[in-house]
Amino acid sequence: MSEGETNMEWCVSMPKVELHAHLNGSIRDSTLLELARGLGEKGVIVFSDVEHVILKNDRSLREVFKLFDLIHILTTDHTTVTRITKEVIEDFASENVVYLELRTTPKKNDSIGMTKRSYLEAVMEGLRAVSTVDVAFPAHNVDAGSPTKSPPVNDMCNGPTRKKIYVRLLLSIDRRESTAAAMETVKLALEMKDLGVVGIDLSGNPVVGEWNTFLPALQFAREHGLYITLHCGEVPNPKEIQAMLDFIPRRIGHACYFEEDDWKKLKSNNIPVEICLTSNIVTASVSSLDVHHFANLYSGKHPLVLCTDDAGVFSTNLSSEYNLAASAFGLGKRELFLLAKNAIEFIFASDGVKQDLRRTFDLASNKMDL
Ligand SMILES: CNc1ncnc2c1ncn2[C@@H]1O[C@H](COP(=O)(O)O)[C@@H](O)[C@H]1O
Ligand SMILES: [Zn+2]
Secondary structure, eight states, rough: OOOTTTOOOHHHHHEEEEEEGGGSSOHHHHHHHHHHHHHHTTTTTOOHHHHHHHHOOOHHHHHHHHHHHHHHHHHHHHHHHHHHHHHHHHHHTTTTEEEEEEEEEOEEEGGBBOOOOHHHHHHHHHHOOSSSSSSEEEGHHHHHHHHOOSSSSOOOOOOOOOEEEHHHHHEEEESSSHHHOOOOHHHHHHTGGGGEEEEEEESSSOOOOOOOHHHHHHHHHTTOOOOOEEEEEESSSHHHHHHHHHHHSSHHHHEETHHHHHHHHOOOOOTTEOOHHHHHHHHHSOOOGGGGHHHHHHHOOOEEEOOOTTTTTTTOOHHHHHHHHHHHHHHOHHHHHHOOOOOOOOOOOOOHHHHHHHHHHHHHHHTTTT
């Protein structure tokens, strides 16, 4: 490996910040298969049909949403929600993600007494169940801002300390939901703001739903101190893209079908973009990396952060996304490291957390032979 060149091992060792990861999109294939086998034995599903769907690689955006309908059948009970949360956080921590904003759509399931609130409590349970690393989460009181301030995250200088990962939650509004349901999610987020919920995401099948259905809930959320990120421009929809950019969200995800005046508005408002390279290519939202808008945004120094979107569904992880960017766009170690560190500026957590994360990257930079 030449001096500045990165490789997968180096990308794994670099501290990273994940800002666009859907809980049910990030589940291990092995867990999905185990759950599917269990439901197959109960006769709820036909395992052989489900197995090849789970293991399939290339998926259109339409197929992705059909897959999520299946995944939700497999996972939407309290115990499984707790399990997948624990596993997803452990997987991100194992590849040196030091700050994770995990987003999920609170779900109701009357048949098992699941409310949006009890769904979220099951997610919090999963956070608490993480055993491989320390999870810095307000409810845990192990946080930069908490009295029991813990040592710097992953301070490798004083010998091997236990890894630490900051986790914050974003509650997703699904585009299939009504205004009232969206408002219910926002009110739940506000109730749990001190428990680590920092923002609201608008996601779901982009060909479903109308922007104006969700706008009242998003405005209410922002007025009450929650940060907003929007899936924006995943499919061609000039009117909706313009309306979303006029809302001036804190961040947006994707930006695949932007036209000239969309780029102008995005850049004039300096809105950071959550770039999900593998997700965009697998779903053919962008035909190839050669024409991906990452290059234009990066060379124009527009704020952006590399993300996984759905590490399970797209068989990727955050280190792979950095490694892919390095090879596709000719980025060396130093550029990758700065790209990763810069993501700290776009997180929705407190300045105390940002400061701690900057220290982590500074400590790591001495050891990363940049
Ligand atoms: C690929 N591009 C995408 N575009 C839009 N929404 C997406 C998505 N990938 C995932 N989701 C959203 O995340 C949900 C699954 O996680 P949760 O059940 O919330 O944890 C999906 O149902 C969808 O609404
Ligand atoms: Zn997404």
